[in-house]
Amino acid sequence: MxxxxxxxxxxxxxxxxxxxxxxxxxxxxxxxxxxxxxxxxxxxxxxxxxxxxxxxxxxxxxxxxxxxxxxxxxxxxxxxxxxxxxxxxxxxxxxxxxxxxxxxxxxxxxxxxxxxxxxxxxxxxxxxxxxxxxxxxxxxxxxxxxxxxxxxxxxxxxxxxxxxxxGAYYKEGINPVKISVESEYVRAVPGGTGNAKTAGNYAGALKAQVAADAEGYSQVLWLDGKEKKYIEEVGSMNVFFKINGEVVTPSLNGSILEGITRKSVIELLEHWDIPVVEKQISIDEIFRAHQEGILEEAFGTGTAAVISPIGELFWQGEKLIINNGETGSLSKKVYDELTGIQTGIKEDPFGWSVKVE
The missing domain is CATH 3.30.470.10 (Aminotransferase class 4, branched-chain amino acid transferase, N-terminal domain)
Structure with a gap:
């Protein structure tokens, strides 16, 4: 047509x-x-x-x-x-x-x-x-x-x-957001509609989001629906962690939305020869990495926010402060590169940008 x-x-x-x-x-x-x-x-x-x-x-x-x-x-x-x-x-x-x-x-x-x-x-x-x-x-x-x-x-x-x-999706903009890890409710399970972008997924997430808002947290980090231990995604973003020099993101398992910004970040990191791994990762592993001093950064990715650094995770009464609550160097580099390509400021070696007229 x-x-x-x-x-x-x-x-x-x-x-x-x-x-x-x-x-x-x-x-x-x-x-x-x-x-x-x-x-x-x-x-x-x-x-x-x-x-x-x-x-x-x-x-x-x-x-x-x-x-x-x-x-x-x-x-x-x-x-x-x-x-x-x-x-x-x-x-x-x-x-x-x-x-x-x-x-x-x-x-x-x-x-x-x-x-x-x-x-x-x-x-x-x-x-x-x-x-x-x-x-x-x-x-x-x-x-x-x-x-x-x-x-x-x-x-x-x-x-x-x-x-x-x-304007910015989060009032914090590129400044780090605070995220609450949800332990009671679940967003999706493999075989459900978690990997589809459909309204019911978001309506079902509102109860947890309202509770997080009341405690001063911008978003909810969802765990898997079966064991409630493996990290899946944030309400409006996929999530990445930099641990001991390696970037890790939960693998697509049928209940995680296949984010386009997520895909772009993975391709960008590979282009930069930065180690990036898609795998199952538990919330316990993240807290343990923090205790060992090797959790360097965390950030969310999505169309609305592009890149949103995570400065704090709250889980079962414990606060995990990441990178002193500051924007990490990798988060900032990825944000600058993606927004630069999107706005035509930076060269687009991937052919991602499409001219309207």
Whole structure:
């Protein structure tokens, strides 16, 4: 599908844009959105860009009752030369389809989705902030729209893309965050939906997140659902530890989201010849490494935060302070390199950046 096949309905009145020097995360949205419909027997059809607006659904729509939905998150950046760049959008659309397969949602044409995304960004390009540390957050998602109370997959869907100019995900920015290790609740188990980006995973995590917030912690570090001893991921990030010169991250086991920033960090570290290992690692091993003085750094990776250093872990009444609560040199180096590639400041030897126009 080409740009010419996407119907564009421009809004008659543009919204007032926010102060790009004072952006929060995910609270304001651009003038337009993309919509694509799916009907059983017809497939995906009627691609269109329309003014940003509420959507109307039947109260019996399957999304409301059985949570059949998937989503993605990526960003657009504007360079000093006014070019608009996306970071590995093909990986996001591949993951969207993997999530869809797990939730019995029909796959979308990945090239069509990227074409639509580029077109939407072009229409709303004035919304891309150009202040350091900001970006245009992109949220593609699919919802089941058939009105039916039987437990089954829907016969109709909508694929939508909305855009939001954002600042830092965490108020700490690149400064270290404090993370609480969750010992009571679990996020996912192998064979479940933990490796799919679906709404229910996040709703089920809210109880633990609320408790962590009350204690002054930014996020929850989840342990495995079976033994509650092996590290999996943080609520909005994959996690890495630098132990005695080696970087370790939990291996993908079917219940961990396959992060695109995670994948990029691994490839970047390998490019730098820094030892990096994907393996099962327990929370006990992390505390033992800290006691032995060989836990050098910890950081999370994700689209929203890019790199977020971890300065403290709290587990079973004990506080583990990492690198004196300061940003480590490797965390900073990875952050600078990734954000440099994303914003066009640094050379991209991997071909990760994709020009919008």
């Amino acid at each position: 080409t740009n010419d096949q996407i119907n564009v309905q421009l809004c008659s009145t543009r919204k007032e844009k926010p102060d790009f020097n004072n952006l929060s995360f995910g609270t304001v949205f651009t003038d337009h959105m993309f919509i694509l419909d799916y009907t059983e027997g017809t497939g995906w059809h009627d691609p269109r860009i329309v003014p940003y607006q509420p959507i109307t659904l039947d109260p019996a729509s399957i999304i409301f009752h059985y949570g059949q939905t998937v989503f993605e998150g990526l960003k657009a950046y504007v360079t000093k030369d006014k070019e608009i760049l996306l970071f590995r959008p093909d990986q996001n659309m591949k993951r969207l389809n993997r999530s869809s397969t797990r939730l019995c949602i029909p796959e979308i044409d990945e090239e069509l989705a990227i074409t639509a995304l580029k077109k939407l960004i072009t229409v709303d390009k004035e919304w891309i902030p150009n202040v350091a540390g900001t970006s245009l957050y992109i949220r593609p998602f699919i919802i089941a729209t058939e009105p039916y109370l039987g437990v089954s997959s829907s016969e109709t869907y909508q694929f939508m893309i909305i855009l939001s100019p954002v």
